[in-house]
Amino acid sequence: MGLIYSKKIIKGSFFTSRTDKEVYFVKDALIETDDNGEITKIINPADQDYQRTLEDAKENKQLVETRDDEYVLPGFIDLHVHAPQWPQAGLALDQPLNEWLEQYTFPLEAKYQDLEFARKSYRHLTRNLVKNGTTTALYFGTIHEDANLILAEECQHVGQRAFIGQVVMDNPEQTPKYYRDSSTKEALNKTIDFIKQIRTLYQDSDLIQPVVTPRFVPNCTDEALEGLGQIAKKFDVLVQSHCSESDWEHGYAIERFGKTDTEVLKQYGLLNEKSVMAHGTLLTEANMDTFKDEKAAIAHCPISNAYFGNAVLPTRKLLERKIKVGIGTDISGGFSSSMYRNIQQALISSRMLEDGVDAQKPAAERGVAGARISAKQAFYMATIGGAEALHIRAGQIKVGFKADLQIVRDELSAISSNASQDVFERLMYQTNADNISKVFVSGKLVDHK
Template sequence: MKKLIIHGPAFTALDADHVQALADCLVAIDDHGWIERVLTPGDQDFERVRQAAKKAGQLRELAKGEYLLPGFIDLHVHAPQWPQAGLALDRPLEEWLNHYTFPLEAKFSDRDFAARVYQDFVHTLLAHGTTTAMMFGTIHVSANLELAAQCRRQGLRGFVGQVAMDNPEETPEYYRDASPAAALRASEDFIQRVQETAGADDLVTPVITPRFVPSCTAETLAGLGKLAAKYDLPIQSHVSESNWESQYAIDHFGMHDAVTLDHFGLLTHRAVMAHGTQLTHEDMGLLKERQTALAHCPISNAYFGNGVLPVHYLLAAGNRLGLGSDISGGYTPSLYHNIRQAVKSSRMLEDGVDSKRPASERGVAASRITVTNAFYLATVGGARALNIKSGQIKAGYRADLQVVSAHSSFTPLSTQDVFERLLYQTEAADIRGVYVNGHLVYEN
């Protein structure tokens, strides 16, 4: 690719509480897709660099009202569930899985069906400003390879998992691995085939993926922990997602599922665990000690989590934390919508929801988060969870970016006002362009 300069205003998170607003900047992207420099008008060679890029046909000037943001990082996605997004969310989790989700995922034994779904889904993620996604596939190696191929073809940075689920007590006969040996063999086959087809700066990383503790036998969990160590790979699963899932681990292993996952070597600095609404303070401390990240899925949690993740507490405690859409436990792939729900859920946690109780006893004090906190989760937090140099508009980081058009305003807005309105009002139609590794992979 050739070098690129993007000229215009930008917002990027510095940390969980601070956003840097650049009213006018040049983001210089090298021919390998890295951000080389970020220049502002105070820099001596700002105008020289801009003019040289314009002359060379390497300049993108943002239109009036357009802003540059880091691409969003979705830490928890069930890619095969895309066809059922928005369906049956009023059902209990166990019923939703057995009557809707598992029958759908079983259809991915047909690679042609998988290709049609994944082509549309990867395009849709990019169209919503998501540049990196950590995704569950199914138990079918061929379908998961199709998901990997679509990521490469369309330019999405994909962390893709071969799902392991072999417990006959909690998985249907028509959709499960035949045995622990079969689950582990399929996982290793998928890993090797992804790695064999990888190119330079490859966009796809295979992920060790036990569906969750109830779906897997102890032998499979142990074997997956060994595979993760053997290949030094990321791990993804669910942890303390609901009352039912949390209780299952206690009843069958005599310990919380966080401790169960750790017992099998599945809590590492490369692991991302979703939901966590039932975590105890001891569980949270274990995740922090292991440097295991949490994927906060606020929309999905409202339906199936039986609680609200204490984001403010976790950030203050130093836990690693990002944001997830949880398609299709969440009905939308938009992390903008999940940013908004994260703020709303935190306020409900702090204020409480039972008006029959005294206000002082209703909620959990000091639980509110800001939209800045939520923006951090969708960008920097996600990148740190995946150990990738992305999520910031900063020299030395991947040029994973989105160009967003702000809605019209009839009154003057401060810089903070503009930032907040972008996060609260942006829809897919407002996303003008998306870059991954400096390549324009989506344009509207």
């Protein structure tokens, strides 16, 4: 690999998931990263080489120290971001989905043919995400290949790990004329070209990967779905789309194909272990079995789902069934670019699924028993869940894994319990961009100024 990272020793207490059951805490560790951007050693204070490693690092100016009220966490993996929608984050969420798409979202996405605008917007977004602790993102771009290449440039420049999709939407019945691939053939060709370009341009980088991206079943013709399945297989790339996002979308596939979109996607080779499907709020039990059998992942978007998902994704059930699930902000169906905010909403939504919402119903009939997840489970989804979905060795502080890390300040340290379990929960609930001190991707400090 051509891009050389520099060796570092990060000294700090850290939290990391290993499973969805536990979060591990290590106090005052030395985390060693190498010139491949990987974690090569984790040294505890009790280890023999601790002092010498520390002193050597100081002498060689390789030491990154943390304050007593700072902690190291794995960087977060945002499993669903519509990059072009960032300028409208928080807008028009009072609108029904179709008006939100037609009056706001599609006109905005169409603007990305203007590459100057694309540059400005994508620069703003990528910097915002990394300063919020998101070290990897799975992006939808637009139908504009050049703008998607600019998104890749901005991710590379800021130093964020990024999976980027050339969006396909060629179905004249479900897309506006001003924002539609001019033909199925052109859409497929652009996807192939985008894959090749990214692989050529970033062959020396470990950051940027292309993704096959049918927007969602309603926006695509049968031919496009079929062609994209073949391209994904031929080039061995990840696939992303939306799946059973809402009553409308879930019903649409059934009407058009006589089956759910899970089955449609599977039929076209778009649902397998390399697939990440956003939302899934309306998945049937049989659909969930298909996700499990195919090892496909779900991007849980708890904020967005509250507006457009029509139900709460039963994340606890998915975790218990060992179905792959990570967390996505879904900018801008979700208004917040913060994975912390989405972790929090994942927790809140699971509580609301458990307890129900309507006080007029008796308590026993209001919700779904046993639906709540813990902060540990949400953290697991935001780190390991995302990494497994994307097949990257990241999301854990562990030897052999990418040094994708965030250093986070505990603002309440001075007046609170500093037991590790309490600190962990507080970090999950209280962290803003404001108290994320440093972010590293492949061991390199990202620059979000």
